Amino acid sequence: MGPVTAPLRLALAGPAEREQIYRLRHAIYAVELGQHRPTPEGRLTDALDPTNDYLVALNGSTVVGFVSITPPSAGRWSLEKYLDRDRLPIRPGESVFEIRLLTVPGGARGGRMAAVLMAAALHRVRVAGGDRVIGMGRREVLGMYRRAGLRPVGLPVTSGAVHYEVMTASVAELVAAAAGHPGVTAALTAAVWDVAGVPAPTADWCSPEPSTATEPVGTDDGCFHGGAFFAAIGEDFADLDRRHGVVNADVLDAWFPPAPGVLDAVSAHLPWLLHTSPPTGASGLVAAVARAWSVPPAAVLPGAGSSALIYLAFGRWLTAASRVLLPDPSYGEYAHVLERVIGCQVDRYPLHRNDCYDLDAADFVRRAARYDLAVLVNPNSPTGRLVDTAELRTALAELPASTRIWIDETYLRYAQAADATPGLPVAHHLGSVAPFAAASSSVFVVTSLSKAYALSGARVAHLVGPPEAIAELRRWSPPWAVGLPTQVAAVRALEDPDYYQRRWQRTAVLRHRLADGLTALGLDVVPGVANFLLAHLPSSGPTAADLVSRAAAHRVFLRDVTSMGTVLGERAVRVAVKDEDGLARILSVVQTVFTDRETPARRR
Incomplete structure (x- = not known):
């Protein structure tokens, strides 16, 4: 099949195009990739074909690319051949479309064809009122x-000789991502659109839907926080013993349990803690x-965790007209709330x-003095x-009152312990700028007790x-913001600094051991x-996405x-x-993934 020479036409497949698709599926997925066994007739179809729509790219009458769209009305997805539906990351009531079989054969590969087909499928799903897209993609092209x-x-998911990853995104997320690829939009809108019942995409097709004054700019959760490990346990909590054998190094939960006093207090009084209302203001x-x-x-x-405080404070302080300075890379929640929920103008500090x-x-x-807010996560x-806190306090002393600085010290306790003298008591505020913030006019310090105090499941921060500013936020904080078991657990944890210091x-010893091991495997730590x-993989090996999927x-x-910045690469x-x-x-x-690299199938 040669390169595209005629104007590209995008259309829904009719009988003639479907026959080409079935033969292309056989040539690529059976012969080329080894996912299916070859058939004598040289065609591949499946039980979903009667309910699928195929969006095709045509060069004259020749199919030069296609993608399959399974609407919610089909009642089932191809993914369900491999996984139970209740394991898939969807919410009740969502209108979910499955996009699959994104295929560009032979000589048409290497350009924007696959991206144009994805954008065309998204446009059709969006016009149909879809909320979410789900599918699976080959590891080699993640x-x-x-x-x-x-x-x-x-x-x-493994199918024959091909390894896939289940993927998802809301339609709003996909539209936002499409806005960052103007070249794809140009190619999409330049094509002849011949999809019955669906208006042709225009140059602004990936603009967000208009919102009312009472709606946030971003209405989807949007920010990926890790935690993919829970899919291996089950978010229905039906069998919590499945956690054994799972290593959840994609989230930063403590490797150790809470202090003994925490466990004693919670376990001894759990029935009462669960059925009793907590102190209103904790x-x-x-x-x-x-x-x-x-x-x-x-x-x-x-x-109830640092995220609750981020949403509360930023939602009160900022508008779409606000300017914010944010280090790059940094914790992804901040960019998400600032850019996609509030719609601020965010400048990166690389x-x-x-x-x-x-x-x-x-x-x-x-x-930061030129901005309404600056955010710093330290470490x-x-x-x-880590930014040296003495240098930070010196710099903050010159900050104008018109600029708020938000400092996230969630991981500071670990940094303090790294250089602490064994056997000496620890002061929780050692190295923190919290006392400085309390006496300032515009500095705020947020600290989650989840990571350093082994209370991730309890959600407390x-x-x-400044007391005046805190009083204003307190008026907007709901009553009973922190549950009773969590309040008790946090108080008991803060009463035992010696346990946590150890x-x-x-953790510092284990961190050094991990660094040595990763370095020995060729990673730049x-x-x-x-x-x-944080570690960078060798340029000759798998990408981060490939390593993560194979390790899973x-x-x-x-x-x-x-996704946590623009400077980290893949x-x-x-x-x-x-x-x-x-x-x-x-x-x-990691060693297994590095030494047992599969021969990548040719890119389609």
Whole structure:
């Protein structure tokens, strides 16, 4: 099949085009890729063909590309041949379309054809009122699907000799991703559109739907937080014993349990804790935080995790007209809330690999003076790098009151322990800028107790800032924002700093062990001070997406951090520190992936 010479035409397949499709499917998926056994008649069809729509790209009368769309009315998906529907990441009531069999044969490969077909399918799904797209993509071309806005969910599928990853995205996410590829839009709108009942896409086809004044700019959850490991356990919680053998290094949960006093208090009083309403404003927790961080209680606002406080504060402070400065890379929740929920103008402060992703505190704060808000995660995620807090306080002293600085110290406890003297008591506020924030006019420090205090499942965090500003946010915080079991667990955790100090020091030892192991396997490890490491994969090996998907098949879950910034590239992974057995599993699986590389099938 030669290159496209006539104007490209996009249409729904009729009988003649379907016959070409069935023969192309056989040539590619049976003969070329080995997914199916060859048939004597040289055709491949399946039970979904009567209900599928095929969107085809035509060069004259010749099919030069196609993609299959399964509407919700079909009642089933091709994916259900491999996985039960209840394992798939969809919400009740969503209108979900399956997109599959994205295929570009022979001589038409190498250009934008696949991307144009994906965009055309998205346009058709959007016009039909679809909420979500689901499908599976070959591991070798996951980068293409990611650029289109799809994301793997940690469910690998093997069909014949071909390995796939289940992927999904909301229609809103895909439209937002399409807006970043003007070349694809130009090619799509230049094609002859011949799809009955669907208006032709225009140059602004991927603009967001108009919103009313009461709707947020982004209405979808949008931000991927890791946690793909839960698919291996089951989000219906039917069999929690399935957690055994799963290494959840894609999230930054502590590898150790909460302090004994936490477990004793919660287990001894659990029935009462579950059926009793908590103190409305979590006053006991506020007092415990104030003591531990040496700040006045009036400067403390508790919340159900740092995300709850981010949404609360940013939603009150910012509008679409606000300007925000954000390091790149950084924790993805911030870019999501600022850009996609509120719609702020966000400028990136790039951090560079050659500089070990270090941030110049004085320069950052100086530039922040021109913005309404600046955000700093310290230590940063995903890099694990720490800004010296003494330098940071010095820089903050020059900050104008018109600029708010939001500092996220979720991982600071680990950094403090890295250089702490064994046997000496730890002060929770050591190295924190929280006391400075409490006395300032525009500095705020958020700290999650999830990661360093082994309370991820409890969802608890606090914000420290100027008492007047905290009082204003408290008026907008709902009553009973933190549950009773969580309040008790957090208070007990803060009463046992010595236990956690030992765990944090042990984390440093395990982190060094993980770094040595990854380095020995050929990864370029960024020295970090938290409970995780950022590592760059060799240029000659698998991409981060490939490593993550193959590791998931071994029930070891790692984090591809491509989406956490614009400077990391497609070969950066973040790996959480785990206990000795967990680290051994991680290193063994990474070595297996590196030494047992499959011969990539030819790109279609």
